[in-house]
Amino acid sequence: MAAEKTSPSQQGVGAPADPIGPSNVEPTVTEAGQDLDDIKHGDLLPSPEEQIDALGIPNWRDLEKQVVRRLDMTLMPCLWVLYLFNYLDRASIAQARLSSLDEDLKLEGSQFSTAVSILSLGYVLGQIPSNMIIGYLRPSLYLCCMALVWSGVSAATCGVTNFQGLIAVRFFLGVVEAPLFPGTLAFCTAGLIAAAVFATLEGTMGLAGWQWLFIVLACVGAGLAVIALFILPDYPDSTTGSASWSMTEDMRKVAAARILADRVSTSEAKSGVWQGLKMSVFDYKMWLLVGMNIGISAAYGFSNFFPSIVRGFGYNNTMTLLLTAPPYIFAALGSLVNAWHSDLQKERGYHFAGPIAVGCIGYIVCLATDNRNARYAASFIYVGGMYFSNPLISTWTSSTMGRTPEKRAISVAMVNVLGQIGNLIAPYFFVDSDEPRYQLAFIMMMVMAFIACTLINTSTRDFTRNLILNLDQNGMHHLFNQHSDVCFYSYRDVDLYYHLYK
Secondary structure, X not given: OOOOOOOOOOOOOOOOOOOOOOOOOXXXXXXXXXXXXXHHOOOEOOOHHHHHXXXXXXXXXXXXXXXXXXXXXXXHHHHHHHHHHHHHHHHHHHHHOOOOXXXXXXXXXXXXXXXXXXXXXXXXXXXXXXXXXXXXXXXXXXXXXXXXXXXXXXXXXXXXXXXXHHHHHHHHHHHHOOOOOOOOOHHHHHHHHHHHHHHHHOOHHHOOHHXXXXXXXXXXXXXXXXHHHOOOOOOOOOOOOOHHHHOOHHHHHHHHHHHHOOOOEOOOOOOOHXXXXXXXXXXXXXXXXXXXXXXXXXXXXXXXXXXXHHHOOOXXXXXHHHHOHHHHHHHHHHHHHHHHHHHHHOOOXXXXXXXXXXXXXXXXXXXXXXXXXXXXXXXXXXXXHHHHHOOHHHHHHHHHOOOOHHHHHHXXXXXXXXXXXXXXXXXXXXXXXXXXXXXXXXXXXXXXXXXXXXXXXXXXXXXXXXXXXXXXXXXXXXXXXXXXXXXOOOHHHHHHHHHHHO
16 A cells, blocks of 8 residues: 655654644744755754754853843844934935925936935945955944945035936945845834924025935934944954943854854855855845845835825925824834734745735725825825835845855845845836826836735745655655745645645
8 A cells, every 4th residue: 555645744754743833843044945955965954952052051042042132132223223324314315305305406307216216226236245345344343334434425415406416426325325224114203303304404504404304314323323333243252342241252152153053054054255146146036036026115116205195185394294104103013013923923925915915905095086085094004015015025035045144145135136126116107297196106016016926926836835845755854844934935835735736
């Protein structure tokens, strides 16, 4: 009698039953497309627990909790603040337009859209070299120095007098801001800061409100960069920054071991930067993630035009700036909940595609009515929907492209860089003749959102199916538990696909 086939959630070859599920599996961060070859050749690294046990530190689990807690109290707030002002500097042009930016610089036609778009070009050209350079320098020094530089470039915006000068400054701002990429929460505060600046500093010392906006943000950002220099540690086991006074020697060892355990195989654990670049380029999963990122980046193209959209409701500048904040506050809180639930369920696909699909409902409402109350309410739906999904891209890339640290860093950079194609084209969805409803823009953003959803709901199912079949054909479904987070869908889908495609 033929042996009964078992699924990954049932008994594996030579292994006891070990059902797949969030309750009893703690997946390692792996990269599925190539780890099968490593398993075949016996190059798979020991589990993270085994590697950390090898340190000979008996209480390492307690130390690990302390490491995470102290990083959450020192490293994360510091990076969050740099992250915030990185985006405030670039996004402030959207608020500046509500002052006299267009009139002072005599911007016409699509010139404002070009000024918004050109930053992404500088960002594209700067990010991959930046991620390669940082491997040779002290990260804390490099990031803080670049924060000082981009604050200076942002401040220089107040001195431009024409379209050409604005283009030059925006391009170089994109280049120097490449070491960090943006976060959603900046838009929560951008409108509030702009409202305060325009109300109190407009005309002071002969400068327009939009000029003061760039000066204020740049000065605060530069000051925070200096403070960050004394807080950011360079590496998990370094004694620089907060690590010198917040961690013991054993804690630093555990922190370093956690990073080293975050690899797939010994065969390429020490690859160089160029090898990491090669591995990224020839991995189809990276291109899948690039396509998704382009779609979602273009789908939230409203970000630099949202103040103009709200102004079209008939409000004055101060009220417009105040009203831009609530949808982004909702988006920021919702993105945290969505990311938390995605991690809890060990699933990415539905948490990415679902909010985008809901966000499209907001676009449809804006196309269907000119009632300003309905359109403002719809902004909570589309702003929230698009930004709920956006943070998952970087996490997704990091967790599926982690064969080596070099590959991971370069893959994250390439997905983010090539995803800027969406940011390059999206500003041109908004044409002056279509103001204030911007119907063409909403249609195009909905199309790009549909592309992102279609891509995730077709390609990732095929990827999951192929992975399961490959593991089954090689008699290794018992190893699937160890590499379960390579799937783009949930554990329930894994079991379903196994039976469906057997």
